[in-house]
Amino acid sequence: MAVAIAALSLILLMIAAYRGMSVIIMAPLLAMLAVFLTDPVAVPTVFSGLFMEKVASFLKLYFPVFLLGALFGKLIEISGFSRAIVEAVIGLVGSRRAIPAIVLVTALLTYGGVSVFVAVFAVYPFAAELFRRAEIPKRLVPATIGLGAITFTMDALPGTPQIQNIIPTSFFGTTTWAAPVLGTIGSLCIATAGLAYLDWRRRSLMAAGEGYGASETLINEPEPVEQAGQVHPLVALLPLAVVGVSNLLLTIAIPRLVATDQVSVSMAGLPDPVTVKLAQLSALWAVEGALLLGIGTILIFAFSTVAKRFAEGSKAAVGGALLAGMNTAVEYGFGAVIAALPGFLVVKDALRGVPNPLINEAITVTSLAGITGSASGGLSIALAAMAEQFMAAGDAAGIPREVLHRVASMASGGMDSLPHNGAVITLLAVTGLTHRQAYKDIFALTLIKTTAVFVVIATYYLSGLV
Structure with missing residues (x-):
C-alpha cells in the first residue's frame, strides 16, 4: 500500500503535466495528497517544514x-547576435546540409549559455526556411532542433552552463567540467548517432515522396527570413566564447583564490558572520x-540596439x-516529500539490489x-533522496x-523527453506540429540519449578514462 501511494502521486503528476496543468500548482497538491493518505495529521507540518523548505533551498x-541564463539568452536574441550566428552557420555549411546546419547552430547557442526555450524560438524560422528550400519534411524540424x-x-559536454550540468555540483562537490573525457565521448556518440538517424529518416521520407508539406495543411509557419547583415558573426559568437572560457577559468581560479572550504564574512549589522561552503557554491559562482x-x-x-528593447526584454x-x-x-520539493514516504x-x-553503482544511479535518475x-x-x-547512497x-x-556527476547529468536527459516533457511540448507548439506527426523522431533521440549513458559507463569500466 505504501508503494502504491508514492506511485499514485508520481503517476498523477505525470498525467497532470501531460495535460498541460501547471506543475507549480499540482506538485504541492499531489505531494500533500500522498502525505494525507499516509498520515493526515502530518500534512501542514510536512508542507511548511519539508516541501517549502526544499523549494526555498533550491531557489x-x-x-x-536561471535568471542570468534567461537574461543572457534574451540579450543574444534582441541584439541580433543569434540571427547573425544562424546565418553564418548556414552560409558556412550550406542550405543543402540543412539538418547538420540547424543542429550545429542550436548546439552553439545552448552550449554558449542560451536556454533551450530561447534557442527554439530563435532557430525555428531559419530551420523552417531551410527545410522548405530543400523539400525536407517539416515533421523532422522538432527532432533536428532537439x-x-x-x-x-544540455548535460554531456563538459562545461555546459545548462542547469542539468550544474545541479550535481552541489551534491558531489564537483564542477561543470566533471569527467571531460567521458562527457566528450558521450557527446560524440549522441551527435553521430542522432545525425545518422535523422539523415536516414530524411532519405526514407523523401524516397516515399514526402516533401516539406502542403502549405494549406501547415500551421505556425514563420515569415520568410530576411538577411540581417548588421552584426559580424565573429562579434556575435564572442559572448558565447566569453561564457565558455570564463566558466573554465573561474572554475579553476575560485578554489585557488579561496584557501578554505568554509568562507566567512563579517557584516557590521549582523551579530554573526555570513558563512558558506565553497564546495557547494564554487561551480555556481563560476x-x-x-x-x-x-x-x-x-x-x-x-x-x-539592446537599450531600445532592454526594459521589455528583461521583463520577459x-x-x-x-x-x-x-x-x-x-518538483524538487515534491521529490523530497515522496522520498520521505514509507x-x-x-x-x-529495491534499487540497492542493483549491484553496480553507476547503473543504479543511471536507472534511478532517468x-x-x-x-x-x-x-x-x-x-x-x-x-536529494539518494546522493549519499550513490557516493x-x-x-x-x-x-x-x-x-x-557525469552519469547522473546525462541520465537526467535520457527518458525525460517523454510526451509530457515541457521542452517537447514547447518544440511541437512552436513548430505547429502534433505528437502524432513529429514525436516518433524525438523519441528516437530519447532512446539514443539513454543508450549513450550506458556507453559512457562501459567506457569508464573498460578504459578507466574520466
Whole structure:
C-alpha cells in the first residue's frame, strides 16, 4: 500500500503535466495528497517544514543561474547576435546540409549559455526556411532542433552552463567540467548517432515522396527570413566564447583564490558572520560569473540596439526565469516529500539490489526524469533522496565523484523527453506540429540519449578514462 501511494502521486503528476496543468500548482497538491493518505495529521507540518523548505533551498542556490541564463539568452536574441550566428552557420555549411546546419547552430547557442526555450524560438524560422528550400519534411524540424538543444549540449559536454550540468555540483562537490573525457565521448556518440538517424529518416521520407508539406495543411509557419547583415558573426559568437572560457577559468581560479572550504564574512549589522561552503557554491559562482561577463560583452558591442528593447526584454527574461525556476523548485520539493514516504524507502531498498553503482544511479535518475517529464526535476528528486547512497557505493567501488556527476547529468536527459516533457511540448507548439506527426523522431533521440549513458559507463569500466 505504501508503494502504491508514492506511485499514485508520481503517476498523477505525470498525467497532470501531460495535460498541460501547471506543475507549480499540482506538485504541492499531489505531494500533500500522498502525505494525507499516509498520515493526515502530518500534512501542514510536512508542507511548511519539508516541501517549502526544499523549494526555498533550491531557489536560493539555483535561481541566479536561471535568471542570468534567461537574461543572457534574451540579450543574444534582441541584439541580433543569434540571427547573425544562424546565418553564418548556414552560409558556412550550406542550405543543402540543412539538418547538420540547424543542429550545429542550436548546439552553439545552448552550449554558449542560451536556454533551450530561447534557442527554439530563435532557430525555428531559419530551420523552417531551410527545410522548405530543400523539400525536407517539416515533421523532422522538432527532432533536428532537439538534437542540438536537449541532448549532448544540455548535460554531456563538459562545461555546459545548462542547469542539468550544474545541479550535481552541489551534491558531489564537483564542477561543470566533471569527467571531460567521458562527457566528450558521450557527446560524440549522441551527435553521430542522432545525425545518422535523422539523415536516414530524411532519405526514407523523401524516397516515399514526402516533401516539406502542403502549405494549406501547415500551421505556425514563420515569415520568410530576411538577411540581417548588421552584426559580424565573429562579434556575435564572442559572448558565447566569453561564457565558455570564463566558466573554465573561474572554475579553476575560485578554489585557488579561496584557501578554505568554509568562507566567512563579517557584516557590521549582523551579530554573526555570513558563512558558506565553497564546495557547494564554487561551480555556481563560476557559471554566474561567466554569464555576467557574457552579458557585459553583449552590452559593450550592441548597447544601442539592446537599450531600445532592454526594459521589455528583461521583463520577459525575468518572467521566464521565475517560471522555469519555480517549476523545477516545486518538483524538487515534491521529490523530497515522496522520498520521505514509507513507500519510497521500499523502492530505495529495491534499487540497492542493483549491484553496480553507476547503473543504479543511471536507472534511478532517468526513471524519475521520465516520470516527472523533467530532466532537472528528476535529477533533483533523485539526488536529494539518494546522493549519499550513490557516493557511498561509488567510494566503496573506487569511482570518482566526477564520474558520478557525469552519469547522473546525462541520465537526467535520457527518458525525460517523454510526451509530457515541457521542452517537447514547447518544440511541437512552436513548430505547429502534433505528437502524432513529429514525436516518433524525438523519441528516437530519447532512446539514443539513454543508450549513450550506458556507453559512457562501459567506457569508464573498460578504459578507466574520466
